[in-house]
Amino acid sequence: MSSDRAPLSAETVLAASADAVVGVDGERRVTVWNPAAERMFGWAAREVVGREPPFVPAELGSEFDAVLEQVRSGTSLSIVTRRVRSDGTVIDVRASASCVLDPDGGAEGWVLTFQPCENEAQVRAAAMERARLVRRLTDVVVDINADLSLKSVLDRISRSITELTGADAGGFVLLNEDRVELVSLTDLSDRLQGFSTPLETSLFGELLRSGKSVLLANEDTRGLQDLVWADLPGLHTIALCVSNVHGRPYGALYALYSERKVGHVELELLELLAAHAGVAIGNAMAYEELDLQRVHEQVVADSSADGIAVLDFGGRVRKWNRSAVELTGYPAESVEGRHPPFPLPAAHGEPIKHKLKDGRWLEILMARIPRTHEWVVDFRDITAQRALEEEQEFFLATTGHELRTPITVIHGFATTLVRKWSRLSPGSQREAVGTIADRSATLATLVERLRLGSDVSRGELNVDRIPFDLGELLERSVRAFRPLSEKHDMVLKTDDDLPTAVGDPLATGMIMDQLLDNAIKFSPEGGTINVSARVEDGEAVVVVDDEGLGLVPGDEDRVFGRFVRSGARGDRRRIGGLGLGLYIVRQLARAQGGDVTAQRRERGTRMRFTVLVHEDERPHQHPEPQETAKTSPSPERLPRQRSAPRGASRRP
CATH class of the missing domain: 3.30.450.40 (GAF domain)
Structure with missing residues (x-):
């Protein structure tokens, strides 16, 4: 005989159960509280659902946790214990616990059932024993x-x-x-x-x-x-x-x-x-x-090129990797337990720069580990970057200074011509226009020097390698520079059999012009400038000696860097210049297979320039004597050199 009645629902069964039934989720908050639980413990469902079970006495909290952990795998457990009612009274119950598993086998929650214990003497004795055992x-x-x-x-x-x-x-x-x-x-x-x-x-x-x-x-x-x-x-x-x-x-x-x-x-x-x-x-x-992860992290930290320090909440070093030792010179045992030997950023994620006693620069960045309240400090060597920044600052300051003078003169004379043209004599007009032309040429030379320096730094310098007469090129350069200074004697001496060189004659001319210009500029008191050329080990060697300020010890190679001005440091501001000349000279020389070096002399500086020679090494007879005194320049060369006395006279 069939029945049309609907099956009993879970809610109906829970409501009718004589046992107190309590459901607890994975966070140990009450989710089910049937009427029998209300009658046994005195709390209404609305008072306990969403809260932790209020009926567990404080002294039995560890027992309650242990029971839940024990049944986590899906088993069940029943014990005699005590629970507290809403009015503060204690009741003896038999508590049974089982775990509700999710589809992955994890604990989704627990089902707890409670029955009162009626044998008071037995319960009391069991409770006393249980309290002892719980302790x-x-x-x-x-x-x-x-x-x-x-x-x-x-x-x-x-x-x-x-x-x-x-x-x-x-x-x-x-x-x-x-x-x-x-x-x-x-x-x-x-x-x-x-x-x-x-x-x-x-x-x-x-x-x-x-x-x-x-x-x-x-x-x-x-x-x-x-x-x-x-x-x-x-x-x-x-x-x-x-x-x-x-x-x-x-x-x-x-x-x-x-x-x-x-x-x-x-x-x-x-x-x-x-x-x-x-x-x-x-x-x-x-x-x-x-611990294994920390060992792994330590290995990673030790292999890092950056210095890494871990600080505790008080800012004292807990870890100090190998790169930190190398960057600062402080061994780990001397800094652990102390504050780092450098300042820390004032704000999270904002780097600061710090200069060490040995002159190196560090960039320091700090980040917090919220879980452990520790700080990780990362610092790296930015000395090269800092030097580049200083070069850029120097370049901007120097370039502005060098460009300001010709621009000021050009602007001044142009303004004068505009305002007073009709009142100026033809001679004054020609003089003003000539000055503008002269300063414009100087300005063009400076701009060209900047462009060439940029090409060199990008590796875009292109030079030819063709045969050319090195002796004739040297003679033209010396002849062009002789009239530029009344204080200097310029002497050229070359071997009679100086062979044909192989390279870029325009680039070589620029090199010689710069070396001769430097020789004049850095010997402001005058003196003799000796230029010589000979063959050594299959190369043509050109030497320019002056009797000027000389080099500061240790600057022999540094003067070939960008934005570095040669000569004694106290005279650099007075002498001026962009500090690009020798940098460009060396790159031009090396691009065609040669080189340029500097050497301190007892008085003055020696610049040594090498260039490749032709395979035939044909001897060359110079059209004029090899050693000549100071003479007047040729008409076609003088105006060009006078228009740019401090710059290169030839452009590639």
Whole structure:
């Protein structure tokens, strides 16, 4: 006979249940509170749903947590305990707990049922014993968690088995794929340490197959003398319980008895201990993983080219990597526990620059680790970058100074011509226009020098390699520069058989013009400028000697850098210049296979310039004597050189 009635709903069953039923989610907040729970504990559903269960006495909080952890794997557990009502009175109940698993096997929540205990004397005695055991359990749990070394935690768990349950011996068996291994023991022979056996034939395997959390084995159920535990004389009972870590079986606690009997209290205590053991093992594993991660981080930090320091909340160094030692010169032992030997950024993520005592510059950046309240300081060597910034600042200042003079003169004379043209004599007009032309040429030379310096820095310098008459080129250069100074004598001396050179005649002319211009500029008191040329080791070597200010010791190679002005430092401001001339000269020389070097002399400076020679090395007869006195310039050369006395007279 069929019925048209609808099946009972879960809400109807919960409402009609005589037992108090409480649902708790993964965050341990109440989600279900049936009418029987309201009657038993005195709180209405609206008062407790969404809150943590209010009925757990403070002194039994650890017991409550242990029960929930124990049933996390899907098992159930029932204990006699005490709970508190809304009016503050305490009631004795039997509490049963089971776990609700999600599709992935994780704990989604718990279902708790409560029944009142009616035998008051029995309940009172049980409660007193439970309170004593809970205190012991609390002490044992504190001891287990006192160390984060996994080996130490396992040894403490083994000792706790005998202390808490009264067992005569104990051990912890680790699950390792299809085998189990005895990794810790108490009151047993040390020779059993590390014993391994197949999971399939072990008691642990039997326990896992049963789906329960605890197993009791004795002489009535199987022959214990065949087990490795028979090392304990008089062994008659073995109690074992699964210890889960993160919801998965990790191992089992074994309690061995040879003198006393085993009751439900010992089994409950073993279950509670197994639950706490799983938490302690999980913590120890997490710590070891964190420690391994820190070792890995240290390796990464030590391999970094940046200096890395980890600071505690107070700003003191906890870690100091190898690059930090190399960058600052401070070994780790001298800075750990102290503040860093440099200032720190005032704000998170804003870098600062700091100059060390040895002249190097650091860029320092700091970031906070919210979870640990530590700070990570990253610092790197930016000395080269800082030098480039200083070069750029110097370049801007120098270029502005060098360009301002001709522009001011041009502007002044042009303004004069515009305003007073009709009042100026033809001679004054020609003089003003000539000055404008002269200064315009100077300005064009400066701009060309900047353009050429930019080409060189980008590696876009193109030169030819063709045969040309080096002797004739030197003679033209010397002849052009002789009339530019009344204070200097310029002498040229070359070998009679000076061969044909191979290179770019325009670039070589620029090199010679710059060297001769420098020789005049950096010997303001006058003197003799000697230019000579000879062949050495298959190269033509041109030497320019002056009797001027000379070089500062150590500047022999530095003067070929960008924006560096040669000569004594005190005279550079007076002499002026962009500091690009020798930089361009060296690049031009090297681009055609030669080089330029500088050398300090007892008085003045020697510039040595090399250029390749033609394979035929044909001797060359100069059309004029090799050593000549100061003469007048040719008409066609003089105006050009006078228009740009401080710059290169030839452009590629």
